[in-house]
Amino acid sequence: MTEEIIIAGFGGQGVLSMGKILAYSGVMQDKEVSWMPSYGPEMRGGTANVSVIISDERISSPIINTFDTAIILNQQSLDKFEHSVKPGGLLIYDPNGITHEPTRKDINIYKIAATAKAQELGISKVFNMVVLGGFLKLKPIVDKQYIHEGLEHSLPQRHWNLIPQNEEAIEIGKGLIEPVQVL
Amino acid sequence: MAKELKLMKGNEAIARAMIASGTDGYFGYPITPQSEVMETLMAEKPWEDTGMVVLQAESEMASINMVYGGAATGKKVATSSSSPGISLMQEGLTYLAGAEIPCLVVNVMRGGPGLGTIQPSQSDYFQSVKGGGHGDYQLYTLAPASVQEMYDFVFDAWDIAFKYRNPVLILSDGAIGQCMEKLYTRDYVPRWTEEERRKNAPWGTWGKPANRPHNIITSLELDSARQEVFNHKLQAKYAEMKEKEVRYEMLNCEDAEYIIVAYGSSSRIAMKAMQMAREKGIKVGLFRLITLFPFPSKQLAEVAKHVKGILCVEMSAGQMIEDVKLATNCGVKTEHFGRFGGIIPTPTEVLEALENKIIK
Amino acid sequence: MANTDIEARKQELLNQGYTEVYTRTKVLTDAVMHYCPGCGHGTTHRLVAEVIDEMGIQDQVVGVSPVGCSVLAYNYFDVDFQEAAHGRAPALATAIKRLNPDTFVFTYQGDGDLAAIGTAETIHACNRGENITMIFVNNGIYGMTGGQMAPTTLIGMKSATTPYGRRVDLNGYPLRITELISTLPGTYYVTRQSVQTPAAVRKAKAAIRKAFENQKLKKGLSFVEILSNCNSGWKMTPVQANKWMEDNMMPNYPVGDIKVDGKLVDNVDVARLAVDHPLTVMQ
Numbered sequence: 080m081t082e083e084i085i086i087a088g089f090g091g092q093g094v095l096s097m098g099k100i101l102a103y104s105g106v107m108q109d110k111e112v113s114w115m116p117s118y119g120p121e122m123r124g125g126t127a128n129v130s131v132i133i134s135d136e137r138i139s140s141p142i143i144n145t146f147d148t149a150i151i152l153n154q155q156s157l158d159k160f161e162h163s164v165k166p167g168g169l170l171i172y173d174p175n176g177i178t179h180e181p182t183r184k185d186i187n188i189y190k191i192a193a194t195a196k197a198q199e200l201g202i203s204k205v206f207n208m209v210v211l212g213g214f215l216k217l218k219p220i221v222d223k224q225y226i227h228e229g230l231e232h233s234l235p236q237r238h239w240n241l242i243p244q245n246e247e248a249i250e251i252g253k254g255l256i257e258p259v260q261v262l
Numbered sequence: 263m264a265k266e267l268k269l270m271k272g273n274e275a276i277a278r279a280m281i282a283s284g285t286d287g288y289f290g291y292p293i294t295p296q297s298e299v300m301e302t303l304m305a306e307k308p309w310e311d312t313g314m315v316v317l318q319a320e321s322e323m324a325s326i327n328m329v330y331g332g333a334a335t336g337k338k339v340a341t342s343s344s345s346p347g348i349s350l351m352q353e354g355l356t357y358l359a360g361a362e363i364p365c366l367v368v369n370v371m372r373g374g375p376g377l378g379t380i381q382p383s384q385s386d387y388f389q390s391v392k393g394g395g396h397g398d399y400q401l402y403t404l405a406p407a408s409v410q411e412m413y414d415f416v417f418d419a420w421d422i423a424f425k426y427r428n429p430v431l432i433l434s435d436g437a438i439g440q441c442m443e444k445l446y447t448r449d450y451v452p453r454w455t456e457e458e459r460r461k462n463a464p465w466g467t468w469g470k471p472a473n474r475p476h477n478i479i480t481s482l483e484l485d486s487a488r489q490e491v492f493n494h495k496l497q498a499k500y501a502e503m504k505e506k507e508v509r510y511e512m513l514n515c516e517d518a519e520y521i522i523v524a525y526g527s528s529s530r531i532a533m534k535a536m537q538m539a540r541e542k543g544i545k546v547g548l549f550r551l552i553t554l555f556p557f558p559s560k561q562l563a564e565v566a567k568h569v570k571g572i573l574c575v576e577m578s579a580g581q582m583i584e585d586v587k588l589a590t591n592c593g594v595k596t597e598h599f600g601r602f603g604g605i606i607p608t609p610t611e612v613l614e615a616l617e618n619k620i621i622k
Numbered sequence: 623m624a625n626t627d628i629e630a631r632k633q634e635l636l637n638q639g640y641t642e643v644y645t646r647t648k649v650l651t652d653a654v655m656h657y658c659p660g661c662g663h664g665t666t667h668r669l670v671a672e673v674i675d676e677m678g679i680q681d682q683v684v685g686v687s688p689v690g691c692s693v694l695a696y697n698y699f700d701v702d703f704q705e706a707a708h709g710r711a712p713a714l715a716t717a718i719k720r721l722n723p724d725t726f727v728f729t730y731q732g733d734g735d736l737a738a739i740g741t742a743e744t745i746h747a748c749n750r751g752e753n754i755t756m757i758f759v760n761n762g763i764y765g766m767t768g769g770q771m772a773p774t775t776l777i778g779m780k781s782a783t784t785p786y787g788r789r790v791d792l793n794g795y796p797l798r799i800t801e802l803i804s805t806l807p808g809t810y811y812v813t814r815q816s817v818q819t820p821a822a823v824r825k826a827k828a829a830i831r832k833a834f835e836n837q838k839l840k841k842g843l844s845f846v847e848i849l850s851n852c853n854s855g856w857k858m859t860p861v862q863a864n865k866w867m868e869d870n871m872m873p874n875y876p877v878g879d880i881k882v883d884g885k886l887v888d889n890v891d892v893a894r895l896a897v898d899h900p901l902t903v904m905q
Contacts, residue, residue, distance in 0.1 A: 099442065103269045106444050112269065114442035139533035141441045144608035232269065287721050315720045320746035324713040327706065327743070331714025332721045334704050335684070339717065357707050467702035467718070469682040469725050476651075478696045480705035 080135050082220050083143050085160055087128035088152025088173075093207030096233065097150075098129035100245075101211060104221040104229030105133040113141035126155050133220055150214055154178060167262065171214055181259075188259040189217065196255055197248075205241075205248040212252020270445045272412040272438040276342060276368055277302035279416035280314070284451040285366075286337035287315040289328035291347060294380040295436035296370035299342045312453055322347040326354030326367070333358070333365040334479040336459045336466025338420055342368035344436070345386050346377060348394075355429060356395030359496075360481030364423030364463075366416065367401070368432045370439035373577075373604035381604025382436035384526060387581035390433050391555040398493055400500045401431040402507065403554040405525040409443035411552075417448065422507060424462055426499055433554060435577065437527035437606060500556070508561065509552035514540070515565050518547030520620055522612070523562065523586050524575040525551040528600075532575045535612035546616065551582070559589035566590040571620035574598045575612055577605075595620060647675040653697045660860025662850025663691060665817040666759055667698055669827045670728070673834050674701065683726045684718050686711040688735035691765040695730050709740025712747035715754045726837055728755040733774040734764045737799040741773075744799065751808030751842035755833040758800065758845065761852035762871060769855035773797040776874055776902040781855070787904060795899055796874060800847045801892045804881040810842035812881035816849040816872070818864040829879075842884070849875055856904075870902045 084101075088094045098114050105112040116129040130146070132138050149160045151172040157179075164170050166185045175194035191213040197206040215221070221229070226249065230242045270278070277299045280288055290300040300318060308314035315332075319325040325341045332339035343351065348369045358365055369390070373383035390403050402422050404415045412434060419430040454462060470476045483489040514536060515521060524532040529550040539546040549565055551558060566572060572594055574583040580598035587596055599615035601607040632645065649671035657663045674683055680701055687695035689708035696703030706714045711729035719727040729736075736744050736758050747754070763781055764770040770783040774796050778787040788796075804812040811833055815826035826848060833844035849871050851863035858866060879887050886892065 099269070102442060106267060106269045112442075112444055114269070115437065116440055138443075138530075139537060140531040140609055141443070142437055142527065142531060142606050142608075143534070144610060287717060289717060315717075317716070317720065319713070320742055323710065324716075324743055324746065327710035327713035328717035330706070330710070330717075331686070331704060332717030334714070335718055335722050337721050339721070353707055354710070361705075467684050467704055468722055469684060470700070470702045471681050476696075476700050477702045478705070479703070480696060482693060482705055 080220065082133045082148065082218065083146050084131045084133075084148045084150065085128060085146045085163065086131065086150040086152075087126065087156030087160055090125055090127040092127070092152050094127045094152065095129050097207040097211050098131045100208075100226070100229050100233045101221070102131050102133070102229075103232045104225045107228040107232070108221050108225040110134060110221070111136060111138050113138050115141040126153070128156065128160075148214065148218065150210060152210070157181060169217060171210070171217070171256070173210065184260075185262070187261055189213070189256050190259050191252060191256045193252060193255065196251065200251070202244065202248060205245050208245045208248035209252035209255065212249035213256030215249065216253040216256050265449060266447045268445045268447060269442050270409055271298055271440060271442050272406070272409045272434060273298035273370065273440070274302045275409045275413040275445055276416060276432070277306070278447065279413040280340055281306060281308045281312060282448055282450050283417045283420055284312070284338060284453040285314055285340055285416075285420075286453055287317075287328075287332045287339040288341065289317050289319050289325040289332070289339070290341050291319050291322045291325050291343065293322075293344045293347045295372055295382070295439050296342050296344045296368070298439070299368065312450070314453065322350040323354065326351035326358075329365050329367070330354055330358055330361070330363060333363045334361065334466065335468045336463025338364075338366070338454070340366035340368070342370065344370045344372045345374050345383070348386065348389070352389070352395040355401065356397050356399055357481050358429045359395075359399035359401065360397060361479050362427040363429065363479065364420075364427055365429050366419045366423060366432065367429060368434065371433065371435040373602060379604035380436065382527060382577060382606055383602060383604055384435055384528060384577040384600075385579070385581065385602055386433065387554065387576065387578060390431055391557070391585075399496060400503075400555050401429050402426065402503060402556075403431045403433050404509070405433050405551060405554050406438060407526050407529045407550065409438065409441060409445050412438060413445055413447070417451070426503060427465070428499065433526065435527050504556040507553065508556045508558045510558040510561055511550040511552060512565065513548040513550070514545075515547035515549060517545055518569055519545040520571050520573065520616060521547040521549050521565060521569050522573045522575055522616065523549045523551065523582070525554060525582065527606070528575045528577055531607055531609050532612055534609035535616065538609060538613050539616065544616075544621065554582075557585050557589065559585070562586065562589045563591070566594050569594060571595040571597070573612075573616045573620050575607065575615075576600045577607070578602050647671045649675045649680055649700050651698055651700045655698055656694060657691065658854045660851065660853050660863065661691075662761070662817045662848060663759060665823060666757065666826070666848050666850070667695065669817070669823065669830050670730070670757060671699060672827065673831045674726075676831070677834055677838070679726050679834070682724065683728070684722070686714045686718070686727070686729045688729070688731040688740075689766075690732035690735045692730055692732060692759065693766065709735050709738070710743055711735065712740065712743040712752070712754075712756065715756075716747050716750070716752050719752060719754050726755070726834060728757060728834075730757045731759070732765070733758070733760045733762065733772045737773040737797050741799070745803060745806070748803040748843050748845065749806045749808045751810070753837055753840050753842055755837050756843065756845045757830070758847040759850050760847055760875065761850045761855070762796075763852045763855040765852045765855045769852070773799070774875075776870060777899055778902040778904060779870070780904045798875065800845065800875075801880060803845060804886060804892060808843055809845055809881060810884045811836050811844040813845070813879045814847040814849065814875060814877050816867070816877055818851065818867060822877075847875070849877065870904075873900050874902070
């Protein structure tokens with residue numbers, strides 16, 4: 080199994096930390112992982128993206144240009160990465176702020192209204208975990224128990240009290256994701 | 263601290279390896295994309311634990327000269343920077359090499375020339391292995407291709423640096439520095455005791471006991487005849503490194519009709535391209551350089567005898583390729599493929615280059 | 623003569639009834655100094671060596687020599703020594719001291735080294751309050767390279783690169799680095815001395831002693847400027863050069879303590895020196 084993922088959105092949406100929690104969960108499950116961010120000026124208020132690879136084998140390049148899954152959180156990222164999804168791959172997007180929908184016909188497309196839901200529930204801080212939950216519903220590449228360990232390793236100990244809230248958000252996401260186009 | 267499994271950035275791995283390998287001091291100056299090295303050290307406060315000294319200097323020139331001062335007392339002292347900062351350190355590096363001071367310098371490369379970009383690049387190859395500073399000198403140069411190697415090579419660097427009384431350069435780039443991967447940490451190596459320091463660095467300047475002559479650390483010799491003798495001594499040392507300390511990795515080279523030569527993050531991209539080629543039935547191997555100086559010339563020449571072509575992949579306009587051609591005596595078709603200025607080539611591009619420049 | 627021979631000869635003379643009035647300190651080596659006759663470096667070396675000897679710290683000292691006339695200082699002091707790149711001595715000294723807190727660390731630098739190419743290292747080592755001693759020999763010229771303009775060259779003063787005299791419009795003002803660093807909170811003791819007369823030598827030695835004692839007490843950075851002639855560079859005899867130094871250097875660079883025990887000395891007007899630059903006429 081090798082899963083090559085791009086997560087992309089605005090800086091501040093928790094893109095990098097979502098990737099880190101997913102990657103750390105993979106480490107805990109004894110997978111090979113890599114987490115490769117965009118960095119520099121892009122990080123400072125503009126768009127942010129991170130490639131995460133989780134695999135049973137030694138990972139060759141952490142830098143990749145096609146993806147099994149694209150998790151898209153804004154329009155710019157949709158424009159940039161829709162065409163990088165491998166044929167037959169998966170695109171997940173949050174419809175918040177999306178003005179033109181994805182157009183590919185050869186990929187599976189799901190949407191998750193995580194921004195709206197998180198606002199409604201007053202859990203905007205764990206918005207990214209709602210999105211992660213949606214992804215894990217479709218591709219359960221890491222087990223629940225390892226997600227817990229991944230959260231423990233990703234968050235500083237003083238924030239461990241927030242782990243249950245993060246886990247709840249993941250569960251909410253699993254229920255929230257809905258198909259747009261399934262091959 | 264015991265062995266642990268972690269997910270970590272390459273830059274953080276460098277910092278943690280410095281602490282864990284018994285490093286006595288770190289002096290640095292912030293520059294993207296390597297600032298996490300000093301940030302991690304400052305957050306970890308090793309001075310409270312191992313006694314390691316960490317100081318933010320006023321410039322890279324000051325950092326490298328602090329390395330000189332500290333390391334010349336026979337202690338394990340390191341710095342890190344990225345390309346423009348490493349350029350500022352070249353004066354210090356030639357002095358360190360000329361005074362035969364063991365130390366560790368890490369370059370997390372970014373695109374140039376000039377201020378350039380902050381994205382990954384590998385265009386400091388010439389600077390690293392062909393001098394950089396003035397005079398005939400070499401830095402033992404290690405090129406990590408993973409976060410684990412970023413960590414492990416710090417430990418290796420200290421062994422080489424003190425064995426040969428020579429500066430060691432870890433030549434990485436923004437991709438490996440910023441990338442997070444799985445990492446097995448090691449048990450702490452304690453910092454040297456006073457007795458160990460005196461035993462391992464009898465040449466050090468820590469205050470002259472009554473029973474030994476004063477130790478002098480200098481790269482100055484006004485007598486040209488003596489300076490030539492000293493240069494011969496340096497060259498003999500470098501020759502010994504070439505003989506004994508070459509490191510490389512070969513993947514799928516046994517049956518390869520074509521090989522890709524690369525180091526650092528380019529070798530990871532090349533590995534993916536190699537896998538893609540093999541899926542298409544093209545017999546491609548990867549020759550990954552681990553030491554850039556000493557260059558694995560003999561080993562590469564041996565492999566090159568049996569292949570139809572070599573593609574050199576480097577995030578530069580073509581620097582490493584010169585050493586590849588020298589190693590193989592231009593005996594086989596050799597081409598360069600690279601992106602530069604902070605652009606990372608994709609595995610698909612590498613495969614296309616292989617097909618278009620070498621196989622066609 | 624080697625040190626042991628000197629000791630034996632001294633004992634012989636004392637036994638014959640002679641009285642010892644002066645002896646060379648054992649902290650200086652037997653090497654013949656390359657300095658020009660009449661230059662202040664030799665005297666300054668001796669003073670530093672005597673202080674090290676008298677404090678009984680020879681086995682704890684690490685010196686750092688600059689690039690310039692005193693580049694070979696390591697050959698003359700019988701203590702561990704490092705030779706720095708041009709201007710970088712305070713950076714070396716910073717790391718030596720921080721990694722080896724029980725040592726006594728001093729830099730020995732000239733005006734080009736300390737106040738031109740090494741200005742950043744000087745100011746930041748002073749500002750961090752590194753617990754080291756800096757000895758700064760100011761002769762207003764680059765002696766080693768053949769008498770070019772230094773940051774401390776006086777207005778009107780001739781040098782190889784100011785053959786018609788230093789001009790403010792071309793070359794800017796003489797840099798009073800010592801007054802400058804005295805305003806930094808990291809400096810604990812800042813003084814300017816000279817070595818052209820026996821009385822001046824005694825004062826200079828007391829200042830150097832104080833600078834090393836401060837280091838022992840971990841007080842922060844002590845900075846001792848020594849005004850020296852450069853008779854070769856100034857193209858004068860040593861006697862003329864000392865006279866010229868008193869007449870021209872000293873009005874620009876007033877001798878005396880500037881900062882003692884972390885406090886600026888009352889009668890030193892650092893602010894006045896910021897605007898007052900007398901013109902020098904050099905034949």
